[in-house]
Amino acid sequence: MGLLSWLKSLFGGTRDQSLTSDSRSLDKIDPTAYAMLQDFRSKAFSADAVVIDTETTGTGSDLQIVEIGAILLHGGNAFYEYEQLINPNNRLSEFTKELTGITEDDLVVQPNARQIIPSLVNAMRPLTVIGHNVAYDIAAINQELDRANRPRFESISITDTMLLGRRMFPDAPSMSLVELSRLLDVADSEEHRALTDAKQTLECWQLLSSMIKPAKISRRERQELDRRAIEERRRRDHLFFMSQYLEExxxxxxxxxxxxxxxxxxxxxxxxxxxxxxxxxxxxxxxxxxxxxxxxxxxxxxxxxxxxxxxxxxxxxxxxxxxxxxxxxxxxxxxxxxxxxxxxxxxxxxxxxxxxxxxxxxxxxxxxxxxxxxxxxxxxxxxxxxxPPPEPEPIDLPREATRQASGKARDITFINKKPHTKVLSPIGRVVIIDVVHEADVIFSELTGSVHAWVMVKPVDDQLVVRLKGQIIGTVDLPADLTPYGNEARVTAAVISKDDGGITISVELP
Incomplete structure (x- = not known):
């Protein structure tokens, strides 16, 4: 039996009048939806439990399922996974789009709830149903069944990991899926997609089932959990109010x-x-x-x-x-x-x-x-x-030098005043720098040796050394750039001129 014939026989060939005019004909549905549902129904005969999760849009009587995920178990072990997007035939709320990442474009060729939920539920009726705050998921499923005029979903057995979590972590300030996952080291976040959240719920259930007695939470852990719970509520509240703003x-x-x-x-x-x-x-x-x-x-x-x-x-x-x-x-x-x-x-x-x-x-x-x-x-x-690089200019060297203390405990006569910038520290070595080609022009008035305050700053893979704003040389970057921070630093230099040319040494960490 083909997809069209099967769906028509399953639902009596009638259309739900509650659906909007956007409802699509059955032959426009993604054919894989039929194959996946048939596969789930056949595999469910071998299962004794199912983990479920839903993603929804709307609130109250307007609540609709947009995605459902289910994992079939036998003896506590997962052996089949199912997920299905569902077209609500209405606009998705901005809150749902932001929370899940699901968009209207994702749902264009997907079946609606009436074409999926009744058959899916019939396969799950004999099974133990596991979920996190599973009462919400069952309520959402029953709203879809009510719209389709189908029998409500009443499982023979229900296990809620939210209730189990509260029993095993009585001091926890919150028992959302993400908080329970953090307590059990399962995950640090929640994706808000049906199958992914169902997998997370399954892992939490398996770990909770193996716990012999309730766990104690330290004061520090409680404070961290409180902080995360407040942050999570803040984010959801922000997302809700932002979605309300965007709706208009x-x-x-x-x-x-x-x-x-x-x-x-x-x-x-x-x-x-x-x-x-x-x-x-x-x-x-x-x-x-x-x-x-x-x-x-x-x-x-x-x-x-x-x-x-x-x-x-x-x-x-x-x-x-x-x-x-x-x-x-x-x-x-x-x-x-x-x-x-x-x-x-x-x-x-x-x-x-x-x-x-x-x-x-x-x-x-x-x-x-x-x-x-x-x-x-x-x-x-x-x-x-x-x-173009600026033309080098001779530096005006003062006739009267200033006497200031350098980084070491001694008095040295400097040719310039120390700039109002942080001094590089700690000083531990003297390094001879590679002087620029224009050094002879820059220091044309220099005779002998002088001490000067210079500025050093990392640029690309080098330390650039400046005196009175002009670049006078460079040196390879040290392995540790921590002392240099984000700004130019001041250090002491010795500039010497002899027949061999200009030599400049600087004090560096």
């Missing part, structure tokens, strides 16, 4: 979509620094515009955090700016190395309108705990590399 707006990007991996989320809006220099392109789209952007990880190129990674944002091929180091610490690792196509928004705020300012906010996944960012030395931008 047209969030379709108005520009052309770039080519690349798409990460479409509205979980967390992050300000993009640098918008002030790109007002023309932002003004063109106006306030409250949603835009496609391309996001690529690169280094911060200037300022106190130069060399740290960040996400650079490109709009219509134009580089707009990057997120701050603080935000990068909370979103590090969320964009693949090859970059990603993402959503950005120009906020519609009165203060921006009064100032005639257009800003951009990048829509990122939820932030995580701050990460330690690796610090690197950024390469000069092309615009900098293309500039």
């Amino acid at each position: 707006r047209d969030i379709t990007p108005v520009n052309e979509q770039p080519v690349g991996i798409v990460i479409k989320t509205f979980e967390c809006g992050v300000a993009v620094s640098g918008c002030r220099d790109h007002q023309d392109i932002l003004r063109k789209y106006g306030y409250d515009a949603w835009l496609w952007v391309f996001v690529l990880e690169d280094l911060i190129r200037k300022g106190m955090y130069v060399g740290y990674p960040t996400y650079w944002v490109y709009l219509d091929g134009e580089e707009i700016g990057h997120i701050t180091k603080k935000q990068m610490e909370r979103h590090y690792g969320q964009v693949p190395a090859e970059g990603a196509v993402m959503i950005a928004h120009i906020p519609n705020q009165e203060k921006d309108k009064r100032a005639g300012m257009w800003r951009l906010r990048l829509q990122m996944p939820f932030d995580h705990d701050p990460a330690d960012l690796p610090m690197q030395v950024p390469k000069p931008s092309r615009s900098i590399q293309s500039r």
Whole structure:
């Protein structure tokens, strides 16, 4: 029997009048849905239990299933997995789309609940049903059965890992699936996809079943669990209110979509620094515009955090700016190395309108705990590399030198005042640097040897040494860049001139 004939015989060939006008004819359904359901029904005869999970959209009487996952067990061991997307024939809520990642496009050729749930439930009726907060899943299934005018789902036995978890971890502040998974070292997050969550539930059930007595949670663990539970609630609340906000707006990007991996989320809006220099392109789209952007990880190129990674944002091929180091610490690792196509928004705020300012906010996944960012030395931008080097000028050496203490406990006469910048420390060695070719011009007025305060800063794979703003030489980067930080540092140098030319030695860690 073919798919069309089978479905018509199964459901009497009638259409559910409660469905919207978007309902599709049976021959437009993905044919694999029929094959997978038939396979599940035949395998269920060999099972004694099933782990289930559902993903839903809507609330109350409007609740509908959009995905169901099931794992068949025999003797506690899994032997068959089933998952099926379900078309509710209605718009998905923004909350569901953000939570699960499922979109209307994913559901176009999928069967509706009436074409899947009754047959699936009939196969599960003789089995023990296992789930996390499984009463919710059964209630959602029964709402779909009520709409189809089919008998309700009443399992012979039900096991709820949420109740088991509370029994085995009585001190835990929360017993969500993600918190239980953390307590049992199963996983650190929840994907909110039916089959994946069912697998997570199965592993939790197996571990809980092997526990002899309730586990005690230390005070420190309790504090960490409290923090995570509060953070999880904050994220869900934010997602809910954001989805309510988005439901009332047209969030379709108005520009052309770039080519690349798409990460479409509205979980967390992050300000993009640098918008002030790109007002023309932002003004063109106006306030409250949603835009496609391309996001690529690169280094911060200037300022106190130069060399740290960040996400650079490109709009219509134009580089707009990057997120701050603080935000990068909370979103590090969320964009693949090859970059990603993402959503950005120009906020519609009165203060921006009064100032005639257009800003951009990048829509990122939820932030995580701050990460330690690796610090690197950024390469000069092309615009900098293309500039002709400045002509060297002789440094004006003062006739009266100043007497100041260097990093060591002795008085030394320096030819210049110490700059108002941090002194490089600890000083432990003297290194002769490679002087620039123009050293003879720069030090044309020098006779003998002098002590000078110089500035050193990592650039590319070298330490660049400057005196009064001019580069006087370089030296290879040391293995440890920690003492150099993110800014130029001051150190002492000895500059000597003789018949052999200019020799410069600097004190370095």
